[in-house]
Amino acid sequence: MLTEFSTLALEVLTSPWLLGLGVCATLLGIILGALPGISSTMTLAVLLPFSFSMSPHVAMIFLIGAFYGSVYGGSISAILLNIPGTPGSMVTQLDGYPMARRGDAGQALTYALMASTIGGLFGIVGLMLFAPILAEAAFAFQSPEYAVIMVFGLSMLAYASPGSTYLGIMSGILGLALGMVGLDVVTNLSRFDFGIHRLQGGINIIPFAVGIFGLAEVLRLLEKPLDSDRSASRIVSLWPSIGQIAARFGTAIRSSAIGLLVGIIPAAGSAVAVSISYAQEKKLFGKRETFGDGNPRGIVAAEAGNNACVGGALIPLITLGIPGDTMTAVLIGALLVHGLRPGPDLFVEHPDFIASIYVALALTVLVTFLLALPLMRVFARLLSVPPRILHVGVLILCVTGSYAVQNALFDVLLMIFFGGAGYLLAKVGVPTAPIMFGLVLGPVLEENLRRTMIVYGDWSVFLTRPICAAMLAVTVLIIAFPLITALRQRLTPT
Amino acid sequence: MKLKRFAALALSVAMLGLAGVGTAAAFPDKPVTLVVPWPAGGGSDTLMRMIAEGATGSLGQPVVVVNKPGAGGSLGLREVAESPPDGYTMSMVATGFIAEQYGNPNSPTLDQYKVVAFIGVDPAIIAAGKDTGIKTLEQLVAEGKAEPGKLRNANDQAGGTAFVAASLMEIALGIDLTLVPYQGSAPVVQAIMSGETQTATPSVTDLIAQHKAGEVTILAVAGAERHFLAPDIPTFTEAGFPLVTGTVRAIVVPAETPDEVVAKLEAAIMAALGDEDFKKRATAAGFSIAPLGSADATAFLQKMDEDMYPVLLEAGLVKVRQK
Numbered sequence: 001m002l003t004e005f006s007t008l009a010l011e012v013l014t015s016p017w018l019l020g021l022g023v024c025a026t027l028l029g030i031i032l033g034a035l036p037g038i039s040s041t042m043t044l045a046v047l048l049p050f051s052f053s054m055s056p057h058v059a060m061i062f063l064i065g066a067f068y069g070s071v072y073g074g075s076i077s078a079i080l081l082n083i084p085g086t087p088g089s090m091v092t093q094l095d096g097y098p099m100a101r102r103g104d105a106g107q108a109l110t111y112a113l114m115a116s117t118i119g120g121l122f123g124i125v126g127l128m129l130f131a132p133i134l135a136e137a138a139f140a141f142q143s144p145e146y147a148v149i150m151v152f153g154l155s156m157l158a159y160a161s162p163g164s165t166y167l168g169i170m171s172g173i174l175g176l177a178l179g180m181v182g183l184d185v186v187t188n189l190s191r192f193d194f195g196i197h198r199l200q201g202g203i204n205i206i207p208f209a210v211g212i213f214g215l216a217e218v219l220r221l222l223e224k225p226l227d228s229d230r231s232a233s234r235i236v237s238l239w240p241s242i243g244q245i246a247a248r249f250g251t252a253i254r255s256s257a258i259g260l261l262v263g264i265i266p267a268a269g270s271a272v273a274v275s276i277s278y279a280q281e282k283k284l285f286g287k288r289e290t291f292g293d294g295n296p297r298g299i300v301a302a303e304a305g306n307n308a309c310v311g312g313a314l315i316p317l318i319t320l321g322i323p324g325d326t327m328t329a330v331l332i333g334a335l336l337v338h339g340l341r342p343g344p345d346l347f348v349e350h351p352d353f354i355a356s357i358y359v360a361l362a363l364t365v366l367v368t369f370l371l372a373l374p375l376m377r378v379f380a381r382l383l384s385v386p387p388r389i390l391h392v393g394v395l396i397l398c399v400t401g402s403y404a405v406q407n408a409l410f411d412v413l414l415m416i417f418f419g420g421a422g423y424l425l426a427k428v429g430v431p432t433a434p435i436m437f438g439l440v441l442g443p444v445l446e447e448n449l450r451r452t453m454i455v456y457g458d459w460s461v462f463l464t465r466p467i468c469a470a471m472l473a474v475t476v477l478i479i480a481f482p483l484i485t486a487l488r489q490r491l492t493p494t
Numbered sequence: 495m496k497l498k499r500f501a502a503l504a505l506s507v508a509m510l511g512l513a514g515v516g517t518a519a520a521f522p523d524k525p526v527t528l529v530v531p532w533p534a535g536g537g538s539d540t541l542m543r544m545i546a547e548g549a550t551g552s553l554g555q556p557v558v559v560v561n562k563p564g565a566g567g568s569l570g571l572r573e574v575a576e577s578p579p580d581g582y583t584m585s586m587v588a589t590g591f592i593a594e595q596y597g598n599p600n601s602p603t604l605d606q607y608k609v610v611a612f613i614g615v616d617p618a619i620i621a622a623g624k625d626t627g628i629k630t631l632e633q634l635v636a637e638g639k640a641e642p643g644k645l646r647n648a649n650d651q652a653g654g655t656a657f658v659a660a661s662l663m664e665i666a667l668g669i670d671l672t673l674v675p676y677q678g679s680a681p682v683v684q685a686i687m688s689g690e691t692q693t694a695t696p697s698v699t700d701l702i703a704q705h706k707a708g709e710v711t712i713l714a715v716a717g718a719e720r721h722f723l724a725p726d727i728p729t730f731t732e733a734g735f736p737l738v739t740g741t742v743r744a745i746v747v748p749a750e751t752p753d754e755v756v757a758k759l760e761a762a763i764m765a766a767l768g769d770e771d772f773k774k775r776a777t778a779a780g781f782s783i784a785p786l787g788s789a790d791a792t793a794f795l796q797k798m799d800e801d802m803y804p805v806l807l808e809a810g811l812v813k814v815r816q817k
Contacts (some may be wrong), residue, residue, distance in 0.1 A: 197572070
């Protein structure tokens with residue numbers, strides 16, 4: 001494998017045409033990813049027909065370049081405009097946008113790029129060294145385990161929300177309720193559609209996030225006189241100090257590990273990965289640092305998780321022939337057209353092809369880093385556009401982005417509704433981020449919980465399966481720990 | 495002066511008349527939309543993009559794929575059924591649509607469409623996991639009959655293609671499986687490989703690589719004949735259980751679309767489907783291409799509708815529009 005990898009890597013690095021293609025694909029990915037509403041999956045689906053005429057190796061460089069580029073690109077609009085470019089970047093904006101408002105847009109972008117690169121590299125290492133082991137281990141995770149992971153994620157979020165814990169929990173529950181709208185996954189019956197047939201499709205996360213963050217922010221800015229809004233246009237500095245970056249290295253590694261693992265789970269997706277990695281860091285540092293008002297650690301957690309997910313999603317693809325998410329499903333489509341059928345034998349039958357996936361991913365991580373460094377300055381400059389023009393631009397992106405996800409006007413109305421709701425909720429002090437986490441994690445929890453009941457028919461399965469029991473125990477400890485500490489303090493005589 | 499006015503009037507009338515004739519003759523004079531009622535990136539989406547590419551050539555106007563996903567495809571399908579019947583909006587329908595008609599009050603019905611062309615059927619399969627030790631259809635029937643409901647099958651949501659296939663197989667084989675729903679084919683493959691379910695009923699392409707690697711065993715293919723990717727696997731009919739089912743794909747337009755416009759679309763799509771290069775690529779990707787023109791395609795879908803109704807009724811999936 002190593003020889004195939006190095007020969008191919010050498011071939012790509014010495015071929016101007018392949019290098020050029022890799023750079024173009026990555027750049028295209030970054031731009032499409034940065035445009036709200038164009039998700040990584042859509043980017044790939046649209047570019048897929050162009051790959052038909054390429055050889056499988058070249059097609060991988062092209063598609064994986066666009067794939068990874070778009071995953072990174074999503075963070076740009078999240079940080080600068082408070083609109084997620086892709087579902088995987090919606091957590092990035094929770095801390096990225098406040099940082100940009102503070103005038104630290106450049107630094108926020110740098111943190112995102114650093115974390116993305118670490119996550120991307122982590123994903124490659126996981127993919128190259130541990131793919132077979134991780135793929136086997138993934139089989140130990142079935143519906144009950146997935147259900148417990150979601151409970152774990154939700155419980156950490158509830159306890160780590162800024163401000164009132166109760167309000168945080170309440171808005172998390174609101175998110176869970178929103179996640180129930182639409183066709184029931186088991187019976188296929190429509191729920192909570194209030195007679196609006198469009199709601200049968202459920203509430204798509206992008207119009208929701210664009211409304212509750214992007215549009216609500218524009219509404220908030222309308223309150224202030226235009227002249228006062230100069231803070232964001234100053235780019236104080238692009239570079240955080242080495243020490244500042246090093247202080248978040250642990251976060252990047254932990255989040256990368258979570259991103260890699262969640263990436264392996266089919267149908268979980270990057271939105272779930274970033275929710276859990278963000279929640280974990282909030283739980284670990286919630287005592288000492290505040291999240292949600294421009295903490296670089298939040299950006300690092302989200303972006304490292306998001307980009308490590310790419311490597312993770314490729315693991316079941318190359319070891320088992322199962323796509324880890326919708327993006328890798330498109331990659332499989334590209335392979336099939338070339339008569340390559342990914343399956344458990346791919347490693348044995350086409351080692352050269354596996355090598356080309358490694359090379360393609362390594363190349364695009366490198367290219368993204370090198371491309372983004374000079375581009376960041378340009379992106380950050382976007383914010384020095386006069387506010388009245390910038391806000392109109394943001395509004396346009398809110399509308400087109402919401403429309404583009406499913407080509408549905410209804411999603412634009414949904415976005416406007418959530419924009420209004422987000423504005424009002426923030427006014428009365430209800431945190432809106434937990435709603436999003438509820439909406440992302442809730443449906444996955446419900447689906448797996450109900451499937452567990454169909455398969456095992458009994459709640460005791462959560463205690464008899466070792467991984468479930470262990471994770472539930474950890475969850476209970478995490479919830480109980482602050483209570484126990486508080487109790488002990490009260491009981492200790494002063 | 496008078497003559498001039500008369501000439502102008504005559505000319506305008508002539509132009510109007512021409513314009514009237516022109517709408518049918520000049521079709522298409524703008525891009526045609528092909529709605530795929532599922533998210534970008536799935537199997538049907540890939541196939542539609544390949545067909546759109548081919549049809550663009552023979553139609554002389556771009557055929558643009560637009561994804562309108564949601565509610566099992568019924569949102570996009572309803573939008574197409576209610577769109578202007580001018581031939582500029584087509585949609586793809588698949589097996590799930592037949593079931594949706596009876597399960598979802600908001601779903602359009604088959605008679606709201608004219609069928610332009612039929613693309614093919616990707617046969618469903620039934621596969622058994624490695625740990626079950628089941629290697630043949632007979633063994634499956636024996637195990638299934640020994641303890642009804644003990645074998646769990648991985649499929650999609652109630653009314654989906656794999657769900658309908660599993661229900662039909664239960665009837666044909668006379669066994670009782672516990673149907674476990676998953677979202678999409680990847681989780682279905684994961685489920686049978688990890689042992690969460692003992693059997694699965696996806697398409698051939700989803701499991702053929704795993705079958706060849708010995709991780710699962712495909713027991714039978716629900717096609718009229720053996721599948722080109724799996725020539726060694728018997729059909730249900732060969733094994734003594736007559737059954738043909740799978741992912742049926744066809745292209746439709748709103749029912750009021752004029753016949754001459756439908757004929758033009760039909761010609762373009764049939765040309766795209768008949769193209770050798772297209773066939774090679776589609777077959778490599780595992781899609782069965784067996785094109786039928788408008789008349790045959792209509793008959794096929796109507797028969798399928800009639801055949802599936804009793805099955806849906808038995809599976810408790812007829813909630814609206816009882817016959």
